[in-house]
Amino acid sequence: MAFKGAIEVDTQRCKGCSVCVENCPTKSIGLSRSVNNKGYHYAEMIADTCIGCSNCAVVCPDSVITVYRVKIQ
Amino acid sequence: MNLEDIKKPENIVYRKTPLLTDAIMHYCPGCSHGTVHKIIAEVIDEMGIQDKTIAISPVGCSVFAYNYIDVDWQEAAHGRAPALATATKRLNPDKYVFTYQGDGDLASIGTAEIIHACSRGENIVVIFINNGIYGMTGGQMAPTTLLGMKTATTPYGRDAKLNGFPMVIAPMIAQLDGTAFITRQAVHTAAAARKAKAAIRKAFEYSMKDIGLSFVEIVATCNSGWKMSPVEANKWMVENMFAKYPLGDIKDVLK
Ligand SMILES: Cc1ncc(C[n+]2csc(CCOP(=O)(O)OP(=O)(O)O)c2C)c(N)n1
Numbered sequence: 001m002a003f004k005g006a007i008e009v010d011t012q013r014c015k016g017c018s019v020c021v022e023n024c025p026t027k028s029i030g031l032s033r034s035v036n037n038k039g040y041h042y043a044e045m046i047a048d049t050c051i052g053c054s055n056c057a058v059v060c061p062d063s064v065i066t067v068y069r070v071k072i073q
Numbered sequence: 074m075n076l077e078d079i080k081k082p083e084n085i086v087y088r089k090t091p092l093l094t095d096a097i098m099h100y101c102p103g104c105s106h107g108t109v110h111k112i113i114a115e116v117i118d119e120m121g122i123q124d125k126t127i128a129i130s131p132v133g134c135s136v137f138a139y140n141y142i143d144v145d146w147q148e149a150a151h152g153r154a155p156a157l158a159t160a161t162k163r164l165n166p167d168k169y170v171f172t173y174q175g176d177g178d179l180a181s182i183g184t185a186e187i188i189h190a191c192s193r194g195e196n197i198v199v200i201f202i203n204n205g206i207y208g209m210t211g212g213q214m215a216p217t218t219l220l221g222m223k224t225a226t227t228p229y230g231r232d233a234k235l236n237g238f239p240m241v242i243a244p245m246i247a248q249l250d251g252t253a254f255i256t257r258q259a260v261h262t263a264a265a266a267r268k269a270k271a272a273i274r275k276a277f278e279y280s281m282k283d284i285g286l287s288f289v290e291i292v293a294t295c296n297s298g299w300k301m302s303p304v305e306a307n308k309w310m311v312e313n314m315f316a317k318y319p320l321g322d323i324k325d326v327l328k
Contacts, residue, residue, distance in 0.1 A: 005086075006079040017103030017303040023263050040102070048076070054087040055263035061107025062098055067087040068079045 004072050005052020007045055010064040014042035020056035020065065029056055092118040096140045103303020105293035106135050108260040109202060112270040113173075114142045116277060126169045127161050129154040131183075133175035134208040134295075152183020155190035158197040162280075169277055171198035177207040180216040180240050187246070194251025194285035198276045201242065201288060203318060204295040212298030216240035219317055224298070239317055243290050247324040253285035255324040259292045261307040265320075272322075284326055292318045 007029070014036065020043050021029050030046035043056070043065070052069025092114035100106050117126050126144040130136055132151035139146035149157045154172035162170040179187050179201050187199065206224055207213040213226040217239055221230040231239075247255050254276055258269035269291060276287035292314050296306035 004074055004079060006076045008080060013097055015102035019103050019261075019303055019307065022304050022307070045076070052079075052086055053263075057087045058263040058266050059108060059260065061100065061102075061104055061111070063089040063093055063107070063111050065087070066085060066089070068081070068084040069086045070074065070079050070084050072074065 002072050003051045003069050005050040005067060005069045007050060007056060007068070008066045009043050011042040011044075012036050012038075013062055013064045014040060015062055016040035016042055017061065018043075019059050019061065023055045023059045025053060025055065026051055090115045090118045092123060092143050094141055094143050098141055099137060100134065101297045103294070103296050103306070104134070105204065105260055105291065105295075106138075106202065108266060109200065109269070109291050109293070110138060110141050112260065112266055113171075113200065113273055116270060116274045117142070117144060117169075120274065120277060122169050122277070125167065126171070127165065129158045129161070129170070129172040131172070131174040131178040132209075133178045135173055135175060135202065136209070138173050152178050152181070153186055154178070154183065155186040155195070155197070155199065158199075159190055159193070159195045162195060162197050166196070169198070169280060170196075171200060171277070171280070173200045174202065175208065176201070176203045176205065176215045176217040177210075180242050184216075187242070188249070191246040191249045191252050191286050191288070194253075196280050196283055197286055198273075198280050199286065199288045200273070201290040202293045203242075203290055203314075204293040204298070205314060206295045206298040208295040208298050212295070212300075217242075217318075219313055222313075241318065243288065243318075243323050246288060251285045252288060252324060253282075253326045254279045254287040254322075255290075256288070256322045257290040257292060257318060257320050259310070259315075259320055261294070261310060279327070282327075290318070292320065
């Protein structure tokens with residue numbers, strides 16, 4: 001069974017600490033080129049390889065990541 | 074399947090727990106405090122004990138913890154959280170009572186309070202954030218600062234002759250008969266954070282069994298105080314802090 005995932009980041013609350021980037025097993029997250037209202041480069045999906053494991057969201061100190069996951073055959 | 078089709082409410086597998094308020098945390102980017110607040114909030118949510126929980130916040134960076142976790146709180150004088158928790162729990166034995174304390178708060182100005190609360194076997198939970206530094210006041214040496222570690226007050230590194238040795242609290246209080254469960258955890262990776270969460274849940278459960286005090290130490294980072302990026306701080310913690318403060322259970326009277 002395989003999974004496909006997606007994340008949604010509350011970009012205005014993200015402080016761009018990068019801890020999620022380090023914890024992503026599929027290298028699907030990176031920091032944005034643009035900045036939010038506070039001047040932080042926020043986390044965003046950079047590749048379509050997310051498996052919805054939630055690791056990024058679990059380690060996020062500011063709890064800004066929502067994770068979605070579907071089964072694919 | 075395209076991403077917008079996946080992002081539907083029925084496919085949510087992880088979201089911010091409603092036990093965390095919408096207040097934006099004042100912590101620095103990447104600070105361990107936020108992650109620990111989150112896993113505590115998740116435990117309280119999953120146990121369904123929001124209106125049965127009373128927390129005591131410390132003095133230190135986490136002094137404003139009451140703005141973030143949506144339970145009843147009291148704010149203690151510096152280091153005195155275990156004393157306040159003692160009264161709170163004795164007057165409300167049906168409530169889950171926990172303190173949340175840094176290493177400056179617990180291991181320095183509050184050493185007497187924590188040791189005597191442990192010795193008396195108070196049925197409370199203590200969450201101890203060990204980041205080896207005084208974060209709030211600008212990165213001065215804490216009792217837990219490692220030998221050789223540079224801080225604002227040990228600019229050449231902590232020297233045992235001048236500054237004493239790092240204080241290792243968990244095994245010290247494990248010798249006291251009043252403690253029930255003592256563990257040391259971390260939150261730098263998802264696996265570690267999940268283990269820490271399970272440990273916090275166990276501590277909450279033990280606090281209702283009338284068997285004594287449960288103590289969860291979280292080896293943490295203070296990347297601003299350590300003058301590193303959050304990711305570098307996590308690596309430094311694994312390489313240096315874990316050698317002096319290894320992770321794992323130290324005492325469990327029910328095992
Ligand atoms: C009676 C008293 N003495 C000293 C202080 C100054 N002070 C504020 S926070 C702090 C130490 C905080 O360090 P720690 O408990 O490790 O928490 P962190 O900020 O690292 O999370 C000190 C000494 C104070 N507020 N009150």
